[in-house]
Structures are given as C-alpha cells and as structure tokens.
Amino acid sequence: MLGFGSKPRVCIVGAGFAGLNAAQQLKSSKYDVTVIDSEPFIEWLPNLHEIISGRKDGDELRLSRKRIIARLGHRFCQNTVVDISCTSLMLDSGDMIAFDACVVATGGLDDFSGVSGAKQFAYSAKSVAGCQHIAKVMRRATLGHRTLKVTVVGAGAEGVEVLGEALRAYRYRPQFEFQMVDASKHILPQCAGNLDNAVRRHVEKLSVDFCMGNGVTSVEKEGLYLQNGEAIASDLTIWAAGVLPTPLLNVPAHEAAAPRQWGRVSNTFQSHRFESVFVVGDAADMPPIMAKEAFHAIDMGRFVAMNVERLLSGKRLKRFDPTTKPQVVSFGDLDTFMVFNGFSVSSSMLGAAKEMVYTLGLLQLSPPTNPKDFVNALDVFQRSMRRVYLPTLNPVSIVGKLTRARLLT
Numbered sequence: 001m002l003g004f005g006s007k008p009r010v011c012i013v014g015a016g017f018a019g020l021n022a023a024q025q026l027k028s029s030k031y032d033v034t035v036i037d038s039e040p041f042i043e044w045l046p047n048l049h050e051i052i053s054g055r056k057d058g059d060e061l062r063l064s065r066k067r068i069i070a071r072l073g074h075r076f077c078q079n080t081v082v083d084i085s086c087t088s089l090m091l092d093s094g095d096m097i098a099f100d101a102c103v104v105a106t107g108g109l110d111d112f113s114g115v116s117g118a119k120q121f122a123y124s125a126k127s128v129a130g131c132q133h134i135a136k137v138m139r140r141a142t143l144g145h146r147t148l149k150v151t152v153v154g155a156g157a158e159g160v161e162v163l164g165e166a167l168r169a170y171r172y173r174p175q176f177e178f179q180m181v182d183a184s185k186h187i188l189p190q191c192a193g194n195l196d197n198a199v200r201r202h203v204e205k206l207s208v209d210f211c212m213g214n215g216v217t218s219v220e221k222e223g224l225y226l227q228n229g230e231a232i233a234s235d236l237t238i239w240a241a242g243v244l245p246t247p248l249l250n251v252p253a254h255e256a257a258a259p260r261q262w263g264r265v266s267n268t269f270q271s272h273r274f275e276s277v278f279v280v281g282d283a284a285d286m287p288p289i290m291a292k293e294a295f296h297a298i299d300m301g302r303f304v305a306m307n308v309e310r311l312l313s314g315k316r317l318k319r320f321d322p323t324t325k326p327q328v329v330s331f332g333d334l335d336t337f338m339v340f341n342g343f344s345v346s347s348s349m350l351g352a353a354k355e356m357v358y359t360l361g362l363l364q365l366s367p368p369t370n371p372k373d374f375v376n377a378l379d380v381f382q383r384s385m386r387r388v389y390l391p392t393l394n395p396v397s398i399v400g401k402l403t404r405a406r407l408l409t
C-alpha cells in the first residue's frame with residue numbers, strides 16, 4: 001500500500017478540467033495530493049475539432065499533466081484506477097494508494113454502445129490522435145480524384161463542430177461528400193432556437209446530406225447500417241454520438257453486469273457509496289442534471305476542493321448551486337451559436353469568444369512562471385490573433401458580420 005507523509009491524503013482520479021481545477025485549489029502545504037490519470041497530457045477538448053481543418057495542431061491543444069501538477073507541489077501518477085473503496089484505490093499496476101478523501105473526475109468515454117463495428121471502423125474526434133487521423137485521411141483525399149464520403153454520426157454539439165470544421169477546409173473540394181446521421185430527427189435537439197434550421201440553411205448549396213431520425217445499428221469499413229435497414233456508404237466515419245461513464249463508476253464493482261452509470265452524488269458531490277469519495281465533472285450524476293460541459297466541470301472541480309477541506313476538518317459540507325452559462329457551438333467558419341436557456345444567438349463573430357475561452361483557459365491551467373513559458377503563452381496568443389481575432393474582429397469584417405447576427409427563438 002502506497003501512502004505518503006503525515007498531512008491529510010487526497011487522491012484525485014482524472015486530471016481533466018474538473019480534476020485539475022480541484023488540484024489547483026488544494027494547497028500542497030496543507031494536503032498530500034496525488035493526481036492520477038491514465039494519460040500524460042490534458043487535451044483541450046472543446047477545440048479538438050479544429051485539428052481537422054488544420055486550424056490548430058495537436059501541440060497547441062495539449063499540456064503536460066506532470067508539469068502542471070508538479071508546479072502545484074502535488075504528485076502526478078500516470079496510471080489507471082481500476083477500483084475504489086472508502087479508504088484506498090487500486091491501480092492497474094496492482095498498487096494501492098491510501099487516502100483520507102478522494103475526488104473522482106473521470107469524465108466520459110465514447111458511447112459506442114450496442115453498435116457493432118463502431119469502435120473498430122469509426123474514428124473518434126475526442127482526442128488529439130483521433131482528430132489528427134481524421135485530418136490525415138481528408139488531406140490525403142485531396143491528392144486524388146476519388147470521392148471521399150465523410151459521415152459524422154451524432155448531430156449534437158460535437159458532431160456539428162466536427163462537420164463545420166470539415167466544411168471549413170473541404171467544402172469546395174470536388175472530392176468530398178458529407179453526411180450527418182442521428183437517431184434524433186433534429187440537429188442540435190437540446191439547443192433552443194431551432195438550430196436545425198440554421199445549420200441546414202448554411203449547407204443548402206453544399207454537398208451535405210442529413211439522414212435524421214434513424215440510429216446507426218452497425219458500422220463497417222465501407223459504410224453503415226441504419227435502424228430502418230438502410231445501408232449508406234461511408235469512406236470515413238466519424239463518431240460523435242455522446243459519452244458513457246467509465247467502468248470505474250459501476251456500482252458495486254463486482255457486479256460486472258451492472259449497466260454503466262454516472263457516479264451518483266448528493267448536491268455536495270459526496271458519493272452515495274462512500275462518504276470520503278466525491279464525484280465531479282462529467283462523471284457526476286447530480287440533481288439537477290447538468291449538461292456535460294467544460295465550464296460546469298471547472299466550477300465543480302473548484303467547489304469540491306472546498307468540500308474536501310471541510311470534510312477533512314470535520315465541518316459541514318456546502319451545497320453546490322450550478323450557475324448557468326451559455327454554451328458556444330461553432331459551425332466552422334459558417335456560423336457560431338451561443339445557446340442560452342430558451343433562445344440562441346447566431347453570429348460568426350462569436351467564434352472569437354470561443355477562441356478567447358481557449359487562450360484564457362490555457363493560461364489559467366498553466367500560468368507562465370518563467371520567461372520561456374511567457375514566450376510560449378505570447379505565441380499562443382499571437383496565433384489566435386492571426387487566425388481568429390484579426391480575421392473576425394477587424395473593423396471591415398465586423399460591419400459585414402454584425403448585419404448577419406441573428407436571434408433564434
């Protein structure tokens with residue numbers, strides 16, 4: 001059993017938006033914090049799709065966890081947690097780590113459930129590597145004359161962002177045909193303001209088809225089958241069909257047949273299973289149900305650190321009150337939607353808002369502490385300036401774009 005020092009021991013499982021924000025709040029002078037993640041880099045998920053068009057490269061969207069966590073004075077352990085009890089967790093390597101409090105922030109996994117061949121033949125856009133692969137296949141297709149039929153499965157925010165980015169780079173290339181497939185009848189069904197209509201209008205004159213109202217039942221190398229029995233051809237299938245909880249959250253662990261479930265917690269984020277374990281971010285199933293969004297995960301991570309401290313000092317835990325923030329969904333260079341509760345606003349100028357969140361978010365996760373970091377941060381800002389802020393916000397284009405801003409109800 002691994003255990004370190006005499007300060008209260010806190011383990012954080014998952015170093016994504018929620019886990020890293022929790023780690024940032026816990027002082028290494030007061031707590032012995034171990035952060036565990038299977039992967040060495042945090043990837044900036046909300047902008048990954050921009051790799052597909054070549055607008056960003058993988059390195060711009062990845063930060064070293066080891067570096068971020070070492071700067072906080074905490075310990076990073078690259079490993080997968082396979083089980084948790086009320087006082088310890090077990091790693092894939094077979095080692096155990098003891099804790100006094102644990103934060104589980106394991107996010108979600110691609111939801112391939114029940115679709116045969118999806119994991120094997122469809123490409124996920126949920127990682128830098130996945131998006132780089134998609135970008136490579138599309139780039140290669142521009143060199144030949146063969147048509148590349150690109151299918152995006154999932155018409156939620158992720159699917160729309162992926163399609164938008166593919167259209168940004170390839171919509172006028174004769175080699176490409178695009179289609180979007182979803183079990184839902186509408187594009188962006190959860191968003192107010194009939195965004196279905198808005199998206200369709202942008203692609204009316206392009207080679208884009210929508211097969212809506214039919215789920216995918218299987219994926220093969222050359223295409224997919226839909227619920228109604230229809231087979232559609234596809235050379236490149238991109239999977240953007242939602243997320244599932246990680247198996248670690250299955251309750252109890254020995255019931256292997258238990259359906260996948262998000263970690264059930266009270267409104268303090270304390271898990272229903274163990275008092276010493278909190279679940280936050282996408283992994284948390286907290287009433288009221290919140291959208292699985294980075295800004296909620298960040299708020300939850302920051303908040304749960306306070307409750308960990310309160311638990312460890314014997315104080316009453318505080319309740320979390322989620323704040324509402326608009327969701328920003330980009331559709332390549334064709335449009336950007338800011339989705340509020342009950343209405344949406346559409347304007348391609350809003351793309352600059354998404355870029356601003358990205359540049360400030362990187363700085364917040366990894367603030368520059370030496371001249372080299374500072375130069376790197378400046379470089380990120382300059383690239384954003386060149387690719388997004390100046391083309392979007394220069395006075396000439398603002399005039400044109402303001403006239404196209406629309407309220408969608």
Ligand SMILES: Cc1cc2nc3c(=O)[nH]c(=O)nc-3n(C[C@H](O)[C@H](O)[C@H](O)COP(=O)(O)OP(=O)(O)OC[C@H]3O[C@@H](n4cnc5c(N)ncnc54)[C@H](O)[C@@H]3O)c2cc1C
Binds near residue numbers: 107
């Ligand atoms: C393609 C895409 C686009 C998105 N776009 C937006 C957007 O525009 N705006 C927005 O607000 N949100 C967006 N989101 C959602 C947002 O990224 C998530 O809500 C957010 O990442 C959730 O943060 P988290 O910390 O809960 O989980 P994650 O960021 O998913 O982090 C979970 C971490 O846990 C680790 N982990 C999992 N299981 C284990 C284990 N057993 N042992 C060790 N480590 C483990 C994983 O490796 C991962 O690093 C997007 C998501 C995706 C996938």
